[in-house]
Amino acid sequence: MAKKILADNVVFEDFFPAMVEKLGADGFMKELCKGFRLLTDCDKGLITLESLKKNSAVLGLEDVSDDELLRCMIREGDLDGDGCLNQMEFCVLVFRLSPHLMNRARILLHHH
Numbered sequence: 001m002a003k004k005i006l007a008d009n010v011v012f013e014d015f016f017p018a019m020v021e022k023l024g025a026d027g028f029m030k031e032l033c034k035g036f037r038l039l040t041d042c043d044k045g046l047i048t049l050e051s052l053k054k055n056s057a058v059l060g061l062e063d064v065s066d067d068e069l070l071r072c073m074i075r076e077g078d079l080d081g082d083g084c085l086n087q088m089e090f091c092v093l094v095f096r097l098s099p100h101l102m103n104r105a106r107i108l109l110h111h112h
């Protein structure tokens with residue numbers, strides 16, 4: 001299931017909107033920031049391929065045997081081309097992976 005995240009959004013589509021319902025917009029954004037910190041390289045303060053690999057169990061991706069999915073996620077999310085994800089890029093990626101969230105992004109982000 002987790003391996004199909006980028007292919008058909010199964011996990012994100014169902015999971016994140018439910019979190020928003022439960023936590024509210026502010027709570028969800030806090031969780032998102034917490035998730036970002038869990039996945040970052042402590043020295044750089046950015047998500048790198050290495051830090052993502054190390055912490056991918058957090059995403060339920062511990063079974064990924066090759067790096068392709070993780071590379072793909074970084075490539076998807078990397079907007080400024082430095083090969084890493086900063087907090088803004090990570091949040092944008094999460095919204096892009098979840099069509100339902102995307103629909104509500106304007107409402108959510110309006111609070112911040």
Ligand SMILES: [Ca+2]
Binds near residue numbers: 079080082085089
């Ligand atoms: Ca970047």
